Amino acid sequence: MRDLATEFEAERGRLLAVAHRMLGSRSEAEDAVQETWLRYAGALADPAARAEIRELSAWLTTTCARICLDVLRSARVRREAYPGQWLPEPVVSPLGTSNDAYAPDPAERAVRTDQVGTALLVVLERLAPEQRVAFVLHDVFAVPFARVAEVLGTTDVAARQLASRARRAVSAPDLPRHTADPAEQRRVVAAFVAATESGELDQLLQVLAPEVVFVGDSGGHFPAARRPVLGAQAVGRFALGLFGRAGRYTSRVLARPVLVDGVLGLQMETVYSDGRPLRLVTAFAVDQGRITAIFNQLNPEKLTTLPPLDDDDHWPPSW
Structure with a gap:
């Protein structure tokens, strides 16, 4: 279990970043990552089962994304009953530092400036859960469409279409833009x-x-x-x-x-x-x-x- 925990902790920051982009909620992101850990420990405690997984990072990302997809589908009902306007829970950190728990991995560092910040999270709320998952995994974290399709239980072509629709929605001309350095x-x-x-x-x-x-x-x-x-x-x-x-x-x-x-x-x-x-x-x-x-x-x-x-x-x- 010590080895499992060490492997998982090396991935925790990236998984938190993925979950937060998908859910727009710090607490829900942390819960999703914790559930990912429980599934990881349960499925991989057997060394033989662990040996069958060639890409641990991909396996964890897929598992976490599926958990987030279930949360997004249930969140629709809760958000409809929310009093007034809804905004995501902010992740706040001091100037000149990074929040270690949400530190971006190299894939996220390459994202355009207008794909970070509260503005993006607010726009993502307009998307259907499947569109949001496809966009975040592929466009933000560079997950291949074959893996995205596996998460969504669909085909590569359908996954590409979902990401394309999300991309058009996120880049709509009437939405607030954030491009400043x-x-x-x-x-x-x-x-x-x-x-x-x-x-x-x-x-x-x-x-x-x-x-x-x-x-x-x-x-x-x-x-x-x-x-x-x-x-x-x-x-x-x-x-x-x-x-x-x-x-x-x-x-x-x-x-x-x-x-x-x-x-x-x-x-x-x-x-x-x-x-x-x-x-x-x-x-x-x-x-x-x-x-x-x-x-x-x-x-x-x-x-x-x-x-x-x-x-x-x-x-x-x-x-």
Whole structure:
């Protein structure tokens, strides 16, 4: 069992990355990987059975993907009953570091910039479970279509069609795009914070794309828009009302720039008007020097693993 555990731990980070891309939920991804371990240990405790597996990584990926596919199919029902807008659980890590549990393998490092971040996870929610699995396995993690077909229980041709449909949906022209490198992200988000601090709508509109969208997920715990806020004027006013008050809350606001699903975002803490602690994580999509989407996660059930903020993490945040 010690050898089995060592082999599995070498694959855990990649399996977590695969499961998180498929499920959009950190806790569900961890559960899927744990179930993969249980199946691995059960099936391969017999040395003879272990010897029959030529590619352990491929076997684990196939098993984990099948588990994720079952979760996605059941999640459809749960998401339909979700109060308000739904956003994925953010994976938050400090700037300049990688989250070891979700560190990308070489295949994921080669993915285009617009295939990481909250924006991608939100778009993936529009896909049918089979399309999402096909796209993530092949387009994001370079799994051959023969293996994808095995996961889905279909043919190579059908798997290719599912990935193609998903690819068209993900690249639709009306969806938020995120193509900015880290330096551009930092410049644009810093300009966004400065504009909200100024309280000047015209200044804020300079960093918002005309078709920008604002999505907030509170899970019913705090007031939040039940539908996306659309367009620069509407999003600008909404952002000024939310972030412009950050420095003027009765309770102190703590804030820190962080990586959210691999791209620049903000982590904040304060106290709500009724005395409850309020934590939120804001992710941005940036394209051609402007913000195309703002994703505001304030559902406390999805923020249980956030790293703590310090007294030095004041608003406006230091860059």
